[in-house]
Amino acid sequence: MRLLVLGTIRRRGVTHGYGVHQDLTAWRAETWTNIKPGSIYHAMDKLAAQGLIRAEDSGDPVKRGPARTEYTLTPDGEAEFKTLLESALKSNEFQQMAAGIAFMETLSRTQVIALLEERLAAQEASAVFLRTLPTESQPSDPSKHPELVGMWAGYMEHAVTATRRLLQSLHDGKYTFADDVE
Structure with a gap:
């Protein structure tokens, strides 16, 4: 889950939680990993609390409704992504390896x-x-x-x-x- 969320945010650069959810759903990640759509936001909250992603108000004054939070990787998040990716590519666990293949081209x-x-x-x-x-x-x-x-x-x-x-x-x-x- 951590690798998928960090990798998705890294791939997008700056994104809302819904963007992460959209990508993982479009990729049908639930079929090749144990990710559940409802756990994505929880994972993002934990990653933000650990300082691996930065959450900021989008500051869109034109948008109606509640402000949206945008996420980016921090330097620690970038390092964690690389560590998780390297570990996944060596793993014999299918779901970890699948997540590793999803982002292997970043190495x-x-x-x-x-x-x-x-x-x-x-x-x-x-x-x-x-x-x-x-x-x-x-x-x-x-x-x-x-x-x-x-x-x-x-x-x-x-x-x-x-x-x-x-x-x-x-x-x-x-x-x-x-x-x-x-």
Whole structure:
């Protein structure tokens, strides 16, 4: 949630809470993350209280109705965004990785490749480990159930394949990254 909200504000530069909500809804973020539309404003309040975003009255004297609050990233918010993004791109947790992919182009191509190679090494080690776990045809406990072990190993092998495919796309020059723009 923090990465998505910070990244959306960063992408827009200056935005109202409704703008963040509109972007995340338009991106259908609720289908690839655990974000709930009602939690966006709560997250923004927390980020403002932590000094990661700055909230200011829009000062629009023509607008009728209540004043709107505009948000921008603070320097601490920019640093937190980068930290969260780097962590997400190395994560084996699907929803974190999905949020990382959403904003990966804000980093350099070289940096993203390095983070994904780190992720891949961890995934490959996990896949090997999972294939060595003992199983029993009549499992004495769930950790030895062949279906459970097989499901986790299969999940990790699929994650390895997906990470390799993404890395190949990046090596092939796909997408435009921060260091690709002149």
